[in-house]
Amino acid sequence: MTNAARKRKKVLFVDDEPAFRQMMRQLAAQYCHDAWEVFTAEGAGQALSMLQNQDVDLVVLDVEMPVVDGVQFLALLNRKYPQIQKVVLTGYANEQYRAECLAGGAELFLEKPRTVDGFEVVFATLNELARWKPESGFRGVLRQVGIQDIIQMECLSRHSAILEVTGSGTRGEIYIQEGEIVHSQIGAQAGESAFQLIIRLPGGEFNLKPFVAPPARTIQGQWEFLLMEACRQRDEAAGTDAAELAQAAAAGSADGGASEVAGLTPPAVPAAKVPRLEGLASRPRTRVDEVLICSEQGEVLFEHQCSDANGRINLLEFISQRSRQITQSLAAGQLQRAEFEGTKGKMLIQIQNGCGVMVRVSRY
16 A cells, blocks of 8 residues: 555545535545545434444534434534544535534534535635644533543543643643542642532533643542532532632632632531541441433433343332422422442432432442
8 A cells, every 4th residue: 555545534425415425526536636535425324334444534514414413413423533523514504503513513614615616615625624633632622521421431441641621711630540530630729629620610621631640649539429429519519609609719718728710619528527537447448339320211321330220220210209209298399319328338319400320339
């Protein structure tokens, strides 16, 4: 294989109109010569099948397609293949589509030209984008991909990386070593308090960088519990007025020790919950034996060592029904979480925001 063949960019056009796909093949040969290897697909299903077998550099897709439209397909591509460049080329260009596609991960939103000169400009733009080589790692927008999703994927894959997060005028880092969260820092904060602050950032950008050893290991807990605690604290803080947060941050700075990070302050820990150092050696350790997250429709969203997912989903549904009955009869508000504790372990169940979470831990 020649060097020229190895350097050819693989470009996939996804459009439900056969005539348009054929025209794009011909125009690519005319405008890009041997620089491209062109593939075409009539819809999302055929495109996904091709992407499993080809290392595509650029995907150009239409918006108006049957079954799975371009906006939905773009969101799927952005999650499954974040490293691939994506461009929307459509004859249905309006501001709503433009905003949805650009927010969903498209690098460009282009209208199908009506003249030959217009296609020449389009191909020149696409060729320049295809030649661009992304930096190592990947970047994303927290509004579309939750930072919790990135952490979960890295930990489940037992990767080692530094997750750099920027937003609200500040920058934080989460160190992941072989699937374990070992350190976090943001501003003057470090450890679990810094991790909670990063999770609570309302939006921004993330960047996965190669792993280097942190200055110290400041986090010992298992990542599943760290994420659950972060979600709990974020939900509690959602109802807090921004002015109160700023006031609390200012008060912490006046005390000479607590740092201010983008108007956020770590939640206070009651003294009764702070473990006494002399008692740590005798405390039993805990291990996560089972985790299940399901949607309101009973679809498994995430599971870890769950041997009977259907049985756990039935349990969550049973508790959800009973909680609704209790809420209606006692007017006591919605059930937020339920805990079942025995001599050898504990089970925690949380049902809210359209999904159910079950975690079972044991002591040893």
